Amino acid sequence: MRGFIVIRQVGVFLGVLVLWAVGDALSLFNRDIIPSPLAVLEAAGVLFGRPELWPTLWFTLRDSLVGVAIAAALGIPVGLLIGIFPKVELSTRIVLDFGRAFPAIALVPVFVLVFGTSHTSKIMLIAIACFFPVVIQTIYGARRLEPTILDTVNSFRIPALMRYRRVVLPAALPYIATGVKLSLSISILVAVGAEILMQVPGIGAQINLARTYNEVPVAIVLTLYAGIMGVALSQLWDWVEGRMLAWHHREGGL
Amino acid sequence: MSAKLLARGLWMWWLPVGLVTFWWFASLGTNSFFFPPLNRIVSVTIRDLSSGLLLNHLRVSLINMLAGLAISGVIGVGLGLIIGGSRALREATGPFLNFVRAIPPAAIVPIIIVAMGVGPQPKVFLIVFACVWPILLNTIDGVRGMNPQMLEMAQAFRIPFGLRNRRILFMGALPQIMAGMRIALAVSLVLMVISEFVGASAGLGFYIREKKEAFAMAEAWGGTLLTGLLGYLMSALFLRFERWALHWHFQTPEPGKAAS
Numbered sequence: 001m002r003g004f005i006v007i008r009q010v011g012v013f014l015g016v017l018v019l020w021a022v023g024d025a026l027s028l029f030n031r032d033i034i035p036s037p038l039a040v041l042e043a044a045g046v047l048f049g050r051p052e053l054w055p056t057l058w059f060t061l062r063d064s065l066v067g068v069a070i071a072a073a074l075g076i077p078v079g080l081l082i083g084i085f086p087k088v089e090l091s092t093r094i095v096l097d098f099g100r101a102f103p104a105i106a107l108v109p110v111f112v113l114v115f116g117t118s119h120t121s122k123i124m125l126i127a128i129a130c131f132f133p134v135v136i137q138t139i140y141g142a143r144r145l146e147p148t149i150l151d152t153v154n155s156f157r158i159p160a161l162m163r164y165r166r167v168v169l170p171a172a173l174p175y176i177a178t179g180v181k182l183s184l185s186i187s188i189l190v191a192v193g194a195e196i197l198m199q200v201p202g203i204g205a206q207i208n209l210a211r212t213y214n215e216v217p218v219a220i221v222l223t224l225y226a227g228i229m230g231v232a233l234s235q236l237w238d239w240v241e242g243r244m245l246a247w248h249h250r251e252g253g254l
Numbered sequence: 255m256s257a258k259l260l261a262r263g264l265w266m267w268w269l270p271v272g273l274v275t276f277w278w279f280a281s282l283g284t285n286s287f288f289f290p291p292l293n294r295i296v297s298v299t300i301r302d303l304s305s306g307l308l309l310n311h312l313r314v315s316l317i318n319m320l321a322g323l324a325i326s327g328v329i330g331v332g333l334g335l336i337i338g339g340s341r342a343l344r345e346a347t348g349p350f351l352n353f354v355r356a357i358p359p360a361a362i363v364p365i366i367i368v369a370m371g372v373g374p375q376p377k378v379f380l381i382v383f384a385c386v387w388p389i390l391l392n393t394i395d396g397v398r399g400m401n402p403q404m405l406e407m408a409q410a411f412r413i414p415f416g417l418r419n420r421r422i423l424f425m426g427a428l429p430q431i432m433a434g435m436r437i438a439l440a441v442s443l444v445l446m447v448i449s450e451f452v453g454a455s456a457g458l459g460f461y462i463r464e465k466k467e468a469f470a471m472a473e474a475w476g477g478t479l480l481t482g483l484l485g486y487l488m489s490a491l492f493l494r495f496e497r498w499a500l501h502w503h504f505q506t507p508e509p510g511k512a513a514s
Contacts, residue, residue: 008346016350032369090265095273101485103444105360106459106478108451109466113474114288185356193360193444197451204361211364219365227357234356 035217043217052206056222060195060202061229063119064187067126071183075131076176079138084168089139100136104129104190108197117198122191129190130183137182141175142168174248177241181234188230203229290472299476302461308477312484314456318374319442322381326438330386331431334393335419338427339405344394351391359384359441360448367453377449377457384445385438389431396430397423429503432496439492443485458484 017037023029024036035043047053082089082096104125115121145168153167195204203226210218274292281291302308337343363380370376404426408418424431450459458481465473 005345008342009349012346012350030369033365087265090262091269093266094270097490098270098482098486101440101443101489102482103440103447103485105444106447106462106481109462110471110474110478113466113469113471188356189358189360192358193363193448196360196364197448207361208364211368216365219361223357223361226361227353230356230358231353 032216035220039217040220043215044221047218047221056201056203056206057225057229059119059200060188060191060204060226063122063202064126064184064191064233067123067191068130068180068183068187070123070127071130071134072176072180074127075134075179076138079135079176079179080142080164080168080172082135083139083142083172084164096132096135100132105193105197108194112198117200119200121198122194122200122202125194126187126190130187133182133186134176134179137175137179138172141172144175145171174241174245177237177245181237181241184233184237185230188226188233192226287471290475294472295476295479298470298472299480302473302476308461308480311456311458311461312480314374315446315450315458315484318377318457319381319446321374322378322445323385323435323438323442325378326382326385326389326442327435329382330389330434330438331393331424334390334431335397335423335427337390338394338397339419339423344398351387351394355387355391359445363445363448363452367449372453372455377446377454380449381442381445384441388437388441389434392430392434392437393427396427396434399430400426429500432500436489436492436496439488440485443481443488447481 020034021037024031024034082092107125107128111121111125115124149167149171153163158167191202192204192207194200195202196208197204199205199208203222207219207222210216210222278292281289282293284291299308337347359380362383366376366380370379400423404422408422413422446457447459447462450457451463454460458477462474462477462481465471465477
């Protein structure tokens with residue numbers, strides 16, 4: 001039964017490919033937007049032979065990961081603080097709402113003038129975009145403590161610091177993990193967007209180049225690579241989370 | 255009671271008001287090119303708003319966004335109800351949809367802008383391309399999370415497909431659909447800005463870019479802050495709308511679970 005599902009899932013991918021090929025053969029698509037599948041396959045081969053492919057992928061991956069790391073390092077403590085103290089939550093609510101509604105990518109022109117077109121600018125944009133999901137998820141996590149656990153902690157008069165490290169943080173970890181997972185996919189999106197707008201080395205900049213050389217199939221292949229990178233990162237994170245939070249899943253949640 | 259409300263208001267507003275006040279006075283009279291004084295940013299923004307120039311850009315951007323959101327809503331919810339309503343379809347399309355969603359929409363911006371020009375169509379297309387996925391996936395999730403008894407009931411009474419989708423699946427999935435729309439709202443703002451940076455002759459993004467290229471720093475900052483304000487107001491408005499549209503949902507505590 002399980003195998004049957006996988007066959008159908010692969011079938012959907014193949015079906016889309018067939019539709020694409022048939023549509024192309026009937027010239028339903030504008031080839032400047034959707035080139036033929038064969039041209040894309042050929043472009044994948046050409047791109048594979050180019051020495052700049054690996055550095056390109058690496059720059060996008062590295063800057064995304066650095067941005068997420070900064071966002072997590074700042075966002076988790078901030079989120080815990082906000083989640084633990086209701087007064088802090090009330091005070092930061094408007095600033096936080098503004099921050100999460102703000103599209104980080106809109107900062108590009110200002111950043112280009114102030115910080116120049118550099119990896120630093122790109123990483124800062126990624127960190128800003130990823131900061132808010134981490135904070136929001138951490139706040140949820142810090143609040144999800146069961147009343148019985150809180151009562152136990154209170155009646156045993158567990159000291160504040162130990163309480164945060166040993167009780168609140170572990171309880172919030174599954175939510176923090178979700179926040180990081182969200183950030184990982186956001187980071188790739190922002191990285192590619194920033195690379196396109198600022199021409200900083202990475203997948204986005206190569207897409208721009210491919211576009212100027214009129215190599216649309218190459219641009220499509222690079223776009224697909226960015227998608228694969230996003231899926232791979234979130235799968236990898238699921239695996240890491242499964243190992244790190246094995247205790248959580250075993251107990252069926254706190 | 256009102257004293258309590260007042261204290262709450264004070265706690266909520268001291269930080270944002272304090273931050274803006276601090277920025278206002280700390281930047282007063284500065285000669286920094288990159289960080290112009292806030293009072294100048296505000297005054298040039300008000301100048302451009304009242305002259306109608308910025309208001310026109312804002313209108314162009316908003317129309318593109320709303321058109322894109324409306325189209326994505328129709329496609330996303332329509333497909334989502336069909337896919338979500340059938341277990342086989344849901345399972346078969348899962349990995350494919352997850353992959354397509356992971357493709358960064360920003361990546362196709364240069365291709366689309368070059369192929370379709372600088373008018374409104376490429377922008378709406380890009381917004382739809384990006385916003386369909388959160389709505390579609392949330393609709394599917396919403397239908398999947400429904401009480402199976404309701405679906406069985408619909409089957410037992412042989413409720414026609416269209417009626418079932420509109421009256422049972424749509425209403426049942428509405429909370430999740432709203433959540434998807436909320437994500438799509440933020441996504442549409444991002445795509446609106448990127449597409450206007452890359453190629454446009456009007457719009458908020460175009461304004462920021464034009465001012466940046468003229469090294470008019472105060473105007474560029476003003477446009478950027480205005481974009482943030484737009485996002486904030488739109489999500490606040492949507493939250494209101496959501497609460498209004500889902501008031502029945504919040505009133506009855508989990509209708510599905512209470513029955514079973």
